[in-house]
Amino acid sequence: MTNSIFHDPKLIEEINKNSRKKTFLKDEIVVSSGSEIIFVPLVISGSIRIVRQDLDGREVFLYHLNSGQTCAMSLNCCSVKGNSMIKAISETESEILQLPANLIEEWFKYPEWRAFINNTYATRFTELLQVIDMIAFNNMDKQLLNYLSKRAEALNSKALLITHQQIADELHTQREVISRLLRTMEQKELVKLGRNIIELI
Amino acid sequence: MTNSIFHDPKLIEEINKNSRKKTFLKDEIVVSSGSEIIFVPLVISGSIRIVRQDLDGREVFLYHLNSGQTCAMSLNCCSVKGNSMIKAISETESEILQLPANLIEEWFKYPEWRAFINNTYATRFTELLQVIDMIAFNNMDKQLLNYLSKRAEALNSKALLITHQQIADELHTQREVISRLLRTMEQKELVKLGRNIIELI
């Protein structure tokens, strides 16, 4: 499994020896905001949704972590010895390799690991900038469409089982606003609505 | 100069040998958005303002780079071999060490350099999250106050020589909005206004 991500046999052995695999169900919380980081999650299969959550519980959707990717926030927390600044939810049933936080730095002796971490930071940095673009430059309708598309992509399905309230929470707005916009989108035939379901067209 | 940031004599020597120091005047552009990254800036003295700028020229203020710090975006661009996604402006007169982009990876053999880069990513990641919090959770009045405070801090002066239009650009809003909010802030005795000047109280 890890040998599809890494190739150095020593690194692979170290990872396999020191980490354990865990399966998360759909919608299960992988990391909750504010919790202490004791492991860094490496996604083997499935998809993890990453959401910023502040101390008051206000949320903003950030991005998804897919197979072969790891969480830059967790790495971040490891070096600052801090707590998680984000919430991670299993979007689909997912297999995750839990890497012990204290070994992350040690493994820097492997060039492949360094490159991987570096690449993780670079990718997520770009994603965060795109989030900033999205919320700074676009109205809620575009943000909503982006959110639905990203989640549909992660699920690999155009049908989202979700309530308007859940969307409103993760986009940090009101349920009525989401309902209004979805109605308009339905009139434009961008989506088909049902109770607990939104189908992208 | 670099030996206040780094301690490994070999690393210091390599940096000094391969980089060159350049002085930027106040308000001079250090890196313009979209330009090819050929060096990574390391701030020796002064302060650099980092602003996101998209293809349409729309801007969002991100944060400042102070003495001893480097630009995570540039590092990012080096590994992705891409162009700059941000604009960097000298907030005060600043001395900058220009590190050749191609050596960044090579220097990873020095643990101190790895730690520095890692720490850079961690710090900027946190800053970007704070930017997201700021624009997602706060109205323009709080954003404006935050912007003025940050710039005053970087300048080490409570008097900002700046027009309403410039603020509006970097906060991605309209001049009239900034004028309105500043007037209200003046009534609340948070600022004192003049032509081309805003004094924080």
Place this chain on the structure above:
DNA sequence: TGGCTTATGTGACAATTGTTCCAAACCAAC
């Protein structure tokens, strides 16, 4: 001084989003 440019003030109105409240529809358990 007078004329020009730039910066700011002001009002009116539109668009978007936030907020409140209640009705209607749907679903599940009894």
Place this chain on the structure above:
DNA sequence: GTTGGTTTGGAACAATTGTCACATAAGCCA
């Protein structure tokens, strides 16, 4: 079927921000 909880629809209004048009003021320079 009835009851009760959850989800969604819809109206009305407030608050914030966007947009336009134009007035006023301040500084620069011939």
